[in-house]
Amino acid sequence: MTLKLPMMALAGFVALGMVPSVAAAADTAAEQFRDQFLNGELTWDDVSARARQEGEVNWFHWGGSEQLNSWIEQVAAPEMKKLGVTLKTTRLAGTREAVDLVLTEKQAGRGVGEGSVDLIWLNGDNFYTLSSQDALFGSFAEKLPQSRNFEFDSTDPRSQLNLSDFGTPTGGQEMPWSGEQYICYADMARLPRQEAPADFEELEGWLKENPGRFTYVKPPHYIGNTFVQTVLYAFNPSGRGYQDFQKPIEEFTPEALAEIMLPGFEYLKRIEPHLLPVYPQNQQANQALYNNGEVDLACEFGLYLVDSYRKTGAFSETTETLLFPNTGMIKNKNFLTIPVNAPHPAAALVFADLMSRFDMQASKLEKIGYPLGIDRWKLSKQQQETANSVAPSHFGVTAEDLAAVAVPDTNASLVKVIERVWQAYIERKSDKPFPEIVLNAMKAG
Amino acid sequence: MNGKEGRLTLTKWLGLLPALTVLAVLFAGALVFAAVQSFGHAPQYGVTEFPTLKYYRGVLGDDGFWVSLGITFYYALVPTVLGGALSLALALSLSRRFRGKALALFLYRIPMVVPYLVGVSLAILLFANGGLFARLFHALGVIATPADFPRLIQTSGGVGIMMVYLWKQVPFMTAMLYANLIVIGRQPEEAATLLGASPWQTFRHVTLPRLMPALVGSTLIVFAFNFGAFEVPFILGAGYPNTLTVEAWRLFDNPDYSQRPAAMAIVCLLTLISAVCVLLYLMLSRRFDRTVGRAA
Numbered sequence: 213m214t215l216k217l218p219m220m221a222l223a224g225f226v227a228l229g230m231v232p233s234v235a236a237a238a239d240t241a242a243e244q245f246r247d248q249f250l251n252g253e254l255t256w257d258d259v260s261a262r263a264r265q266e267g268e269v270n271w272f273h274w275g276g277s278e279q280l281n282s283w284i285e286q287v288a289a290p291e292m293k294k295l296g297v298t299l300k301t302t303r304l305a306g307t308r309e310a311v312d313l314v315l316t317e318k319q320a321g322r323g324v325g326e327g328s329v330d331l332i333w334l335n336g337d338n339f340y341t342l343s344s345q346d347a348l349f350g351s352f353a354e355k356l357p358q359s360r361n362f363e364f365d366s367t368d369p370r371s372q373l374n375l376s377d378f379g380t381p382t383g384g385q386e387m388p389w390s391g392e393q394y395i396c397y398a399d400m401a402r403l404p405r406q407e408a409p410a411d412f413e414e415l416e417g418w419l420k421e422n423p424g425r426f427t428y429v430k431p432p433h434y435i436g437n438t439f440v441q442t443v444l445y446a447f448n449p450s451g452r453g454y455q456d457f458q459k460p461i462e463e464f465t466p467e468a469l470a471e472i473m474l475p476g477f478e479y480l481k482r483i484e485p486h487l488l489p490v491y492p493q494n495q496q497a498n499q500a501l502y503n504n505g506e507v508d509l510a511c512e513f514g515l516y517l518v519d520s521y522r523k524t525g526a527f528s529e530t531t532e533t534l535l536f537p538n539t540g541m542i543k544n545k546n547f548l549t550i551p552v553n554a555p556h557p558a559a560a561l562v563f564a565d566l567m568s569r570f571d572m573q574a575s576k577l578e579k580i581g582y583p584l585g586i587d588r589w590k591l592s593k594q595q596q597e598t599a600n601s602v603a604p605s606h607f608g609v610t611a612e613d614l615a616a617v618a619v620p621d622t623n624a625s626l627v628k629v630i631e632r633v634w635q636a637y638i639e640r641k642s643d644k645p646f647p648e649i650v651l652n653a654m655k656a657g
Numbered sequence: 658m659n660g661k662e663g664r665l666t667l668t669k670w671l672g673l674l675p676a677l678t679v680l681a682v683l684f685a686g687a688l689v690f691a692a693v694q695s696f697g698h699a700p701q702y703g704v705t706e707f708p709t710l711k712y713y714r715g716v717l718g719d720d721g722f723w724v725s726l727g728i729t730f731y732y733a734l735v736p737t738v739l740g741g742a743l744s745l746a747l748a749l750s751l752s753r754r755f756r757g758k759a760l761a762l763f764l765y766r767i768p769m770v771v772p773y774l775v776g777v778s779l780a781i782l783l784f785a786n787g788g789l790f791a792r793l794f795h796a797l798g799v800i801a802t803p804a805d806f807p808r809l810i811q812t813s814g815g816v817g818i819m820m821v822y823l824w825k826q827v828p829f830m831t832a833m834l835y836a837n838l839i840v841i842g843r844q845p846e847e848a849a850t851l852l853g854a855s856p857w858q859t860f861r862h863v864t865l866p867r868l869m870p871a872l873v874g875s876t877l878i879v880f881a882f883n884f885g886a887f888e889v890p891f892i893l894g895a896g897y898p899n900t901l902t903v904e905a906w907r908l909f910d911n912p913d914y915s916q917r918p919a920a921m922a923i924v925c926l927l928t929l930i931s932a933v934c935v936l937l938y939l940m941l942s943r944r945f946d947r948t949v950g951r952a953a
Contacts, residue, residue: 308910308912315701315914319701336912337912338912340912341912341913341914345702345703345914424804430896432907432911488804489808489812490808490811490812491896493896500787501787503787504786504787504803504804505802505803505804506786506787506802506803506804628913635897639896639897640720640721640724640897640898
């Protein structure tokens with residue numbers, strides 16, 4: 213028995229491991245294309261020619277926004293057609309569905325050129341999953357012609373937004389598509405700007421006078437995690453704010469991590485009795501609380517959220533963006549990635565390139581208020597002016613205000629620890645000492 | 658039992674085959690996969706520790722599991738007991754003769770054909786703090802703002818969850834009990850009354866024992882369903898603590914796929930506990946049957 217079971221497990225593992233290598237050999241043409249492209253042996257004309265041959269590209273994206281869906285149909289698909297490729301989209305309720313599909317197909321032995329997903333719009337957790345399961349096409353981003361619109365030079369600190377996705381190194385395996393910033397919004401008719409809190413201390417004071425008028429989305433939802441991260445940055449006792457949270461977990465001892473997180477978590481515990489006694493599950497639930505007048509301000513990702521929601525009537529005409537917290541508002545990007553078993557890899561590359569073109573980025577900004585994924589300082593003077601003129605309004609704050617307080621996201625390996633600490637310390641009200649909670653959270657990873 | 662009737666002939670087996678195939682593949686197959694994963698065999702997520710008890714140890718060692726187990730029992734038992742009592746009363750009333758009986762018999766069944774998710778939506782529309790009742794009470798000046806309406810959903814008190822269960826399950830249990838009442842007929846009750854039994858005595862010693870098999874059967878189905886239900890507590894329950902099914906889903910949905918064996922461990926434990934509860938309940942009801950003189 214002692215020998216038999218591990219042997220069986222081993223046999224099973226070997227059998228499962230062999231299937232992909234056997235099957236992957238089946239589409240040698242696709243494999244060869246990938247290797248040649250990644251090694252820089254192909255010109256862009258070669259890629260475009262192969263893309264036209266492939267004829268179609270399957271893009272899987274979150275389909276919860278009608279505005280985005282119609283932009284894709286009316287702008288992206290016709291442009292793609294001009295390049296000789298039919299854009300087929302699959303609208304998802306959650307990006308995880310596409311990630312699962314890729315992994316299931318990979319598991320079933322479908323290798324390069326044999327899956328059903330060519331591109332996924334994603335960031336954060338989902339990229340982390342695909343990357344850790346070794347399910348990505350490869351380092352393509354810097355090899356596309358339109359990569360000139362991005363800062364990929366790692367010596368420039370501004371490149372971090374393109375090279376790091378929630379702290380996971382992108383390694384060029386995904387192409388930035390849109391930028392986002394964590395903002396808070398309030399109804400000026402209920403909460404005039406001069407009374408609105410500007411930082412977390414003011415929020416605490418305001419909450420004591422207006423109990424139950426604020427809450428945040430529950431971690432481990434990424435909107436909730438981001439709020440907690442913002443608090444941790446603001447209360448970091450080292451005085452280095454977000455900087456400490458850029459490092460991967462390996463560089464921390466449990467004591468050191470507990471030390472920089474404790475004041476932030478103490479703050480969250482302190483304000484909890486004054487919050488609305490519900491942590492909403494997601495941003496939609498939070499918006500419902502806001503629209504229903506249960507809370508006066510709410511936070512989520514969305515540089516132009518207020519503008520687009522005011523236009524559709526989902527928010528009141530008096531809703532405006534707040535510059536809160538002025539200690540740092542997290543900024544990040546979302547990306548297009550190509551999975552390892554993309555059936556039309558050349559068409560996928562062509563699509564990623566098209567989406568990075570200035571005219572497409574400007575159209576996306578103008579028509580549906582999705583912020584630029586390309587970097588402004590890489591654009592020509594004229595392009596910058598165009599971008600400024602088509603950008604929707606921020607309502608109450610300026611782009612400069614928001615840029616001035618922008619801070620990067622937390623390292624993905626720490627986000628998981630932060631989630632677990634929040635669950636233990638805030639949600640489950642663990643009475644264990646804080647360093648022990650942090651230690652357990654780190655061990656659970 | 659007669660030997661000839663008891664033997665399953667080939668044709669009977671063939672008749673059962675489609676149903677058995679579905680059971681074996683979809684139910685037993687899934688259960689085996691879940692069990693194997695829970696013992697650490699999930700190479701697709703990079704977990705190759707088979708056989709290990711570490712996921713069970715992790716789950717059982719977590720205080721949250723026991724809190725969730727308690728909540729799971731609470732949400733399953735209260736509507737079962739309360740619903741059983743309500744259904745009994747309703748079935749007895751419906752079995753009497755009264756004006757408009759045909760209409761009543763039609764109306765009470767409506768929730769049975771409405772999906773649970775519609776019930777969930779109704780609960781939100783009516784009882785959420787932005788719901789119809791909150792607004793109504795606010796408009797009438799009973800409460801200062803809609804937010805002051807008592808929180809019935811998305812709290813671990815689970816009032817909203819149990820309301821949906823009752824709304825959906827009372828008609829089902831009533832239908833089962835009512836059908837039995839019709840079959841049993843009124844003669845034994847009339848005989849008892851003629852012999853001088855009070856209405857309570859008639860109910861206690863004549864009606865209830867005869868309804869017992871139907872009551873046990875229907876409450877059993879309802880309990881087992883509630884114990885393993887997911888979508889109602891997921892939408893109407895609290896962030897924490899919530900039922901074991903919701904906890905299992907959270908682990909399963911974690912971006913870190915190596916958490917999935919732990920989710921499978923919870924699912925396996927849930928199945929085991931549910932099966933043990935059902936068995937115990939059946940044994941108790943058999944014992945009751947014997948005490949009232951029915952063959953086990």
